[in-house]
Amino acid sequence: MAMVRVVPDVSGLDKPFDYAVPPELRAIRPGTVVRVPLHGRTVSGWVVADGIEPEGGLELKAVAAVAGLGPPPEVVDLTAWVAWRWAGPRRALLRAASPPRRLSALPVPPAPGPLPAVPPGPLARAAEAALAQPGRPGLLVPGPATDPLDAVLAACARAGGAVVVLVPSVGWAERLRARLARRGLAVAGSWAEAAAGWPVVVGTRSGAFAPVSRLGAAVVLDAHDEAYREQRSPQFDAATVLAERCRRAGAPCLLVSATPDLAQLVAARRVEVPRELVRRGWPAVRVVDRRLADPRTGRYSEELVRVARAEHPHPVVVVHHRRGRGRLLACAHCGELARCERCGHSVGEVGEDGARLGCATCSLERPRLCLACGNLRLKVLRVGVSRVREELAALLGREVGEVTAEHEELPATPVMVGTEAVLHRLRRASVVAFVDFDLHLLAPRLAAGEHSLALLARAGRLVGGRGSPGAGVVLVQTRLPDHEVLAAAVAGDPDVFLRPELELRRQLALPPFGALAELHGPGAAEYAAALGLDGAPLDADRWLVRASGHRELCDRLAARPRGPAVRVVVDPASV
Numbered sequence: 001m002a003m004v005r006v007v008p009d010v011s012g013l014d015k016p017f018d019y020a021v022p023p024e025l026r027a028i029r030p031g032t033v034v035r036v037p038l039h040g041r042t043v044s045g046w047v048v049a050d051g052i053e054p055e056g057g058l059e060l061k062a063v064a065a066v067a068g069l070g071p072p073p074e075v076v077d078l079t080a081w082v083a084w085r086w087a088g089p090r091r092a093l094l095r096a097a098s099p100p101r102r103l104s105a106l107p108v109p110p111a112p113g114p115l116p117a118v119p120p121g122p123l124a125r126a127a128e129a130a131l132a133q134p135g136r137p138g139l140l141v142p143g144p145a146t147d148p149l150d151a152v153l154a155a156c157a158r159a160g161g162a163v164v165v166l167v168p169s170v171g172w173a174e175r176l177r178a179r180l181a182r183r184g185l186a187v188a189g190s191w192a193e194a195a196a197g198w199p200v201v202v203g204t205r206s207g208a209f210a211p212v213s214r215l216g217a218a219v220v221l222d223a224h225d226e227a228y229r230e231q232r233s234p235q236f237d238a239a240t241v242l243a244e245r246c247r248r249a250g251a252p253c254l255l256v257s258a259t260p261d262l263a264q265l266v267a268a269r270r271v272e273v274p275r276e277l278v279r280r281g282w283p284a285v286r287v288v289d290r291r292l293a294d295p296r297t298g299r300y301s302e303e304l305v306r307v308a309r310a311e312h313p314h315p316v317v318v319v320h321h322r323r324g325r326g327r328l329l330a331c332a333h334c335g336e337l338a339r340c341e342r343c344g345h346s347v348g349e350v351g352e353d354g355a356r357l358g359c360a361t362c363s364l365e366r367p368r369l370c371l372a373c374g375n376l377r378l379k380v381l382r383v384g385v386s387r388v389r390e391e392l393a394a395l396l397g398r399e400v401g402e403v404t405a406e407h408e409e410l411p412a413t414p415v416m417v418g419t420e421a422v423l424h425r426l427r428r429a430s431v432v433a434f435v436d437f438d439l440h441l442l443a444p445r446l447a448a449g450e451h452s453l454a455l456l457a458r459a460g461r462l463v464g465g466r467g468s469p470g471a472g473v474v475l476v477q478t479r480l481p482d483h484e485v486l487a488a489a490v491a492g493d494p495d496v497f498l499r500p501e502l503e504l505r506r507q508l509a510l511p512p513f514g515a516l517a518e519l520h521g522p523g524a525a526e527y528a529a530a531l532g533l534d535g536a537p538l539d540a541d542r543w544l545v546r547a548s549g550h551r552e553l554c555d556r557l558a559a560r561p562r563g564p565a566v567r568v569v570v571d572p573a574s575v
Contacts (some may be wrong), residue, residue, distance in 0.1 A: 003052035014089040068102035088234020097209035109197035127154035139268035143281015144258035144457035145465035161216025168227035223255035280467025282492030283460030312430035331370035332377035346442035432459035518572035
């Protein structure tokens, strides 16, 4: 009798079990969703392997029934790698790769149509060059306002199988499907259509597990976007997952990003985009130095007030990071920010009386004073979005709307104040102004610079590239006007920041030249010691461990099972 291995769809249980297959259910294969007996009840699960050799003397229970279609065998194998790479339960991945409801049959696929012609533009030519060599992802770095459609069409024109395209948001996916359909391409709109053989699949994060039978090529737009990172365990990165899937299938993978993260720069093969095309795709960025600003002007510069009062065809968007990551202080005498002398991140008040300053990144403490001039008077720079809206409304004498993730509708006002959420919910703006960009530049996280540059790129997409008619401007208020991130945005060249940052990471053996994992929970300290890796406490129940690479890190994590009191996050974004 045939034997299969099944991962039950049971919360808290991530262990496979072996079952016998009755003769009437011979069509079972890896990925099939089945019903199996488990501890006195019948539960659903996924077949993850067949042809299993039973252990001697054991009498296996039989599969009760076939419940429906599941992911193809190659995706089932991929979930095992993802569970190892991000140290999480395989069950969650199999669920993400399965249809949202039970399916027993697939629709009839459309008749093959003619492939689209490759567009004649420089972006399409660069995409063709990147797609010509499968095995290692190709990377294009155009300007943020550059339309990436030509890169997608180039992939569709040369693919020998289905093309999977990932985008960061559902709205973008719907718009891209419509644009491709207008060009005569059949684009899958559901899991069933993707599995049935529609030639193009456009999706968000879970699209990395799209059930296509033969993968011809893959494209990831805005490959740096944090939306590709799953928030539940295992916290996988969809762009990395899709690149691994392409490697296994021998299919080309194309990453497109105006601000690629450093891991992508190392892992991918970069194909140069014409410099002038890149520069035209970046917005006009105006940096306002606030170090020696007249204190009577408050937190809003004359430049910001002037552009906010003017009439524009599109809204003026004012961005303020209300949450912050600790207090941000500046010297009341010289205006310099209070920064850590070891790592350069911001420092905040520590202790009950706030008499000392401490760094949340490296835990260094020092007396409460300015390192630039020695002055003891430091002022706190911290306000919320609601306060900014009230102040601007009074200052401008006009209605100002507020936008955060909690607001369902966008206000119909000429000026809007919001968190980063406003940059993802608007399609167009005449001006994007950052009230205090230093909150992003000095955030206590390793990727603060990368995230800050991505924010400017996102703002640039709203106002348009400097080469487009009617383009707006990005206004940045800062006390760090010479920061490499701002220099890169002003020049329209992300390498101004990325290259020195990559070299610094190399010298410090930090990702992508090393691997990190964050351990949470009461047993984090004991588990960190058991792993035998370099580690350091972040707080009472939070540890950080480091290895020379992901193979060493993930093998250690897989070899030492942990209890329920410890949660593991590989490649933590918060560190």
